[in-house]
Amino acid sequence: MDECRYDVVGIGNAIVDIIARCDDAKLDRLGLPKGHMRLIGEDDVVSLYKEMGPAVEVSGGSAANTMTGIASLGGKSAFVGKVSDDEFGRIFRHDIRAADVSFEVPLAENDAPTARSLIFVTPDGERTMNTFLGVSPLLNNGEIDPTLIAQSKITYLEGYLFDRDEAKQAFHQAARIAREAGRKVSLSLSDSFCVDRHRQEFLNLIRERVDLLFANEEEICALYGTKDFATACDRVAEDADLAAVTRGAAGCVVITRGEKIEVSPDPVEEVVDTTGAGDLYAAGFLQGLARDLDLRTCARLAGVAAAEIISHIGARPENRLIRVAREKGLPV
């Protein structure tokens, strides 16, 4: 790729996470779908928050997490997402800028509040997310800057954007601009329920405009309406040039049209909170690609970034990932 201002620009929901631990019985009692993201309204936030234990607030948002991971790996990243001029909006803007990610979307005024996700983390480290999107999807009023997209090697889009029409339009707009500028487009499937909601649209997009697809096992199976992982892998090899599919503790499979590369996960002492595991996997992989590393090394870098994030609460790196990766002998 020729010289670009950014390695990756990410477009996604701009969210502050409110994270508390809970046991599985509480998830059951509240009827929350374990391991998934569901959308909730503003009133639900109030009632569900009352049910949460003591929490911490930490900036999140899938693509935003990925962009902070890229910066932490020494890459140049930018984020496009929308927050309001309220306490959570100022927190989100502070945290992403402090992580050395370019973030130039102005704070919205007199609009809906900044998005927040009430995240319940069970003792096994699994996270269950309840997201109020607020102002976040309102991305079709000039927020997508064509120059920024054209100046980024890769445009990374989170599938969650498909859940709101305004955001979906912005998503398509960004993908089109990137392609027309000769840049790469990458998509994360985000959540299997999200895939269920938008299966055909995702398939069309992947076939027409996506260079690199990220998914986990459940999401790729949902995409092809199969319970058989091998079948889903065969199918995605026909539709996408490159797909990186994560399998939790079983590592990941990198799939090209001619090859399947299996990579073991990076060892983790204790899985504390899986929030952001997929986001940071994507960060490592994308940063490897931006550095023209081979696919196996990209996957290893992805695994190292994911291992860091699940070893603590919150989906933003607590350690400088470039240092962690170098200690493991990776060429970053």
Place this chain on the structure above:
Amino acid sequence: MDECRYDVVGIGNAIVDIIARCDDAKLDRLGLPKGHMRLIGEDDVVSLYKEMGPAVEVSGGSAANTMTGIASLGGKSAFVGKVSDDEFGRIFRHDIRAADVSFEVPLAENDAPTARSLIFVTPDGERTMNTFLGVSPLLNNGEIDPTLIAQSKITYLEGYLFDRDEAKQAFHQAARIAREAGRKVSLSLSDSFCVDRHRQEFLNLIRERVDLLFANEEEICALYGTKDFATACDRVAEDADLAAVTRGAAGCVVITRGEKIEVSPDPVEEVVDTTGAGDLYAAGFLQGLARDLDLRTCARLAGVAAAEIISHIGARPENRLIRVAREKGLPV
């Protein structure tokens, strides 16, 4: 003590902590006094926040932390402090109630914002706090409920309250009510700079109205204007019936008019963030006293609670302290 509704009621500043890591060079460059708390204005919050790295938000406040520690140890605690009806105020109220601490002070409206502390944590785990008090000190408009004080075995007051006249009046009011109701009064010296600012008033209070004094080595030395720890211990033995003085990695000394009991600290694998170490020490000690345990056991319980809090970011327990203490064979 006869039957009370609460083991301890704590009165203090109601603060949300904004915690970020930094190196020592940054503290120097910003001129921040390492290991101390200093008060800052609302404008300083904006400029200093810009200097911070990516942060997490977690409820704090010295006495508030102590009350959550007591609840986590299975005790009954209540907290009196003031927050506004803003995002941070709602976070503070949620977190303390979710920790099973009674908190009935209404959210203030149309007033100053909720207090926040910008906390810089260096690689050695030391925390340096920059606190904007906002609405927090406005505690003299009926917030001190005489019935609540009279129904609590111990009233626990943080020295930080002395930094604002309105809060200091509330402090004296609460101490007087507790004494008149035949309850115990406990004071934490909070910070050596705070002691420097109010030395004589603290001494008068300790001699007249305090049953149990908490301090660290630096604070007790500041109180008596000496650099010699043994001298400070001798002096406090004359002024207070009971004092518990912490010495960081050197453990603590419990001082009565006739005895000095030295207790080793609880082992900690890694000191991540010392924010709240003194607060949780006080929690363990107070809960031990409320359960009529001997002083050495009170100090050990204090050490266990402090060890838990410094092993992670933030000053609220992440693990159920009663379980941790029982695993160590302590009778709670």
